[in-house]
Amino acid sequence: VLPSIFEIFIYKTMYMKLCLVLLVCFLLFLSQIFAQVGNTQLQIGGGYANALNNNKGGYTVFLQVNKNVYNKISIATEFEHLEYKQPNVYVVNPTKNPNQKVADNNFSLLFKYNLFQKNKFNISVATGATYKVKLIEYYYTYTLTGFPGEITDRNVVGGSFIEMPFIAEMFQTVSKKLAIAFRYKYNWSVKDVSTNSLSIGAALKL
DSSP, X not given: OOOBSSTTSOTTTHHHHHHHHHHHHHHHHHHHHTOSOSSEEEEEEEEEEEETTTOEEEEXXXXXXXXXXETTXXXXXXXXXXXXXXXXXXXXXXXXXXXXXXXXXXXXXXEEEEEEEETTEEEEEEEEEEEEEEEEEEEEEEOOTTOOSOEEEEEEEEEEEEXXXXXXXXXXXXXXXXXXXXXXXXXXOSSSOOEEEEEEEEEEEO
């Protein structure tokens, strides 16, 4: 069961502020790692995301910065946000709320290897470690003495997990600085549900 460490955050307001704070901290971390511009690439994109075990698909957006360190090897850091729906974990009233909203915020350190490169097309793979902050929105129904009918409240619970990402990327260069990127990502989790995503984006050389 996920620990209730984020119950004080309301899903649509304080939750978004939390994500913004985490993203700003992560971007500051990126700026320190890649302070020396050169052989550095910025990727941004989005697409379809889903989790295993009968979950309903949603969307993903990501921001990645990677720096070439030796021949075909690069080190990258990435922020990824996923939203999808899953069957009730907290079964209180499944008829009114059969699918619960889930939001994953992934902060990753990646090691990338360029497998293939020919003309303006190349393929790379990556893996590493991910720290995930997960939030689940669910509803519960109860009654109060002297109050007619049922009362339905919304609640948000969350937790954090360590995962291992696996990424396959394809790049098609369109100019000296810009390439179109296609990628598949699988986040493998031992203690939580694993997720995957299929995205398209842009890669810019800095």
